[in-house]
Amino acid sequence: MEAETQEALIAALRLQLDWGVDEALDAEPHDRAARLPERPEAPAARAPFPAPGSSPAPLRAQPQLLPASLAGTRAQALAAGADSLPALREAMAQFEGSPLKETAMNLVFADGVAESGLMFIGEAPGADEDRLGRPFVGVSGQLLDRMLASVGLSRERDFYITNILPFRPPGNRTPTDAEIALFLPFILRHIELARPRLLVLLGGVSAKALLRSREGITRLRGRWHQVTTNEEQALPALATLHPAYLLRTPTAKREAWNDLLMLRRKIDGKD
Numbered sequence: 001m002e003a004e005t006q007e008a009l010i011a012a013l014r015l016q017l018d019w020g021v022d023e024a025l026d027a028e029p030h031d032r033a034a035r036l037p038e039r040p041e042a043p044a045a046r047a048p049f050p051a052p053g054s055s056p057a058p059l060r061a062q063p064q065l066l067p068a069s070l071a072g073t074r075a076q077a078l079a080a081g082a083d084s085l086p087a088l089r090e091a092m093a094q095f096e097g098s099p100l101k102e103t104a105m106n107l108v109f110a111d112g113v114a115e116s117g118l119m120f121i122g123e124a125p126g127a128d129e130d131r132l133g134r135p136f137v138g139v140s141g142q143l144l145d146r147m148l149a150s151v152g153l154s155r156e157r158d159f160y161i162t163n164i165l166p167f168r169p170p171g172n173r174t175p176t177d178a179e180i181a182l183f184l185p186f187i188l189r190h191i192e193l194a195r196p197r198l199l200v201l202l203g204g205v206s207a208k209a210l211l212r213s214r215e216g217i218t219r220l221r222g223r224w225h226q227v228t229t230n231e232e233q234a235l236p237a238l239a240t241l242h243p244a245y246l247l248r249t250p251t252a253k254r255e256a257w258n259d260l261l262m263l264r265r266k267i268d269g270k271d
Contacts, residue, residue: 065096065097065098065099066096066097068178070097071097071098071182072097072181072182072185074095074096074097075095075097075182075183075185075186076185078091078092078094078095078185078186079091079185079186079188079189080185080189080230082189082193083193084193085110085114085190085193085194088186088189088190088193089107089109091186092107092109092166092186093107095186097182098167098179098182098183100165100167100168100169100170100179101167103167103168103170104125104130104167104168105130105131105133105168106130106131106132106133107133107166107167108125108129108130108133108134108135108163108166108167108168109133109135109162109166110135110160110161110162110190110194111134111135111136111137111155111160111161111162112155112156112159112160112161113155113156113157113158113159113160114160114194116157116158116159116160116196117195117196117197117198118153118158118159118160118196118197118198118200118267119159119160119161119162119191119194119196119198119199119200120136120144120159120160120161120162120199120200120202121161121162121163121164121187121191121199121200121201121202121206121210122135122136122161122162122163122164122202122203122205122206122242123163123164123165123174123175123202123203123204123205123206123242124163124164124165124167124168124169124175124205125163125165125166125167125168126138126140126168126172126244127168127172128141129141129168130167130168135161135162135163136161136243139247140242140243140244140246140247141243143243143246143247144202144243147243147256147257147260148260150260151260151261151263151264152264160194160196162187162190163187163206164180164183164184164187164205164206164209164210165179165180165183166183166186174205175205180205180209184209185230187209187210188229188230189230191227191229191233191235192229192230192231192233196235197235197236198235198236198237198238198263198266198267199227199235199236199237199238200237200238200240200263201220201227201237201238201239201240202240202241202242202243203217203241203242203244203245204216204217204220204242206239206242207220207221207239208220210227210237211225211227211237211239217239217240217241217242217245220239221239221240221241221255221259222239222240222255222258222259222262223238223239224236224237224238224262224266225237225238225239236266238259238262238263238266240256240259240260241255241256241259243256
């Protein structure tokens with residue numbers, strides 16, 4: 001055996017000792033993987049048998065979404081059939097025309113005082129709203145409450161608040177045009193049943209949907225418009241910036257403050 005080969009073998013043995021090897025089973029190495037029998041295919045999984053005398057667990061019924069061609073008609077019928085705010089909430093809970101219902105935790109209906117005469121409408125619930133089942137309770141809602149308090153308005157006393165969509169879009173994405181159109185009959189009926197004297201449209205989604213406009217919120221804000229319901233009610237509506245936008249763009253708070261002053265003057269009969 002050459003000296004280099006012998007030294008290499010000794011070095012390999014030392015390495016094995018360092019690893020904890022203290023016993024040699026065979027003089028020659030074996031390819032044990034080559035001698036393994038073929039692995040049998042796993043048998044198909046079977047449901048466990050119920051215990052003697054017990055009844056099998058009932059299968060959970062999966063809700064069936066309405067075809068898109070019928071969903072809009074169903075939404076209009078449910079909305080028109082609601083004769084009170086609790087009935088409208090129940091109708092929206094029964095509506096099976098949107099997959100948003102399956103991904104959301106809660107239906108987010110409304111908050112505040114319905115009889116106040118002042119109604120705010122945003123676009124859709126966020127994560128906090130979805131978890132708690134109330135609109136505008138997250139960071140943007142807290143900012144909105146502080147802004148309105150600065151002009152003497154309280155959620156517990158002075159206004160009512162809701163969204164175009166009652167269910168949170170996954171990932172807080174912007175509602176699609178199809179989703180807005182699908183839920184529009186519900187929000188129009190919501191306005192009719194709440195009977196506000198003034199509307200405030202928070203953000204571009206709400207403003208464009210209810211004003212039937214293609215203009216952006218920066219063009220629509222700062223002036224009074226009219227929203228017409230299915231009952232041909234024409235209500236004064238002020239478009240303004242969404243508080244979530246103000247959190248991202250603090251420099252826009254000046255415009256939002258001017259809008260709040262307009263609202264305050266309107267409430268006081270000075271505009």
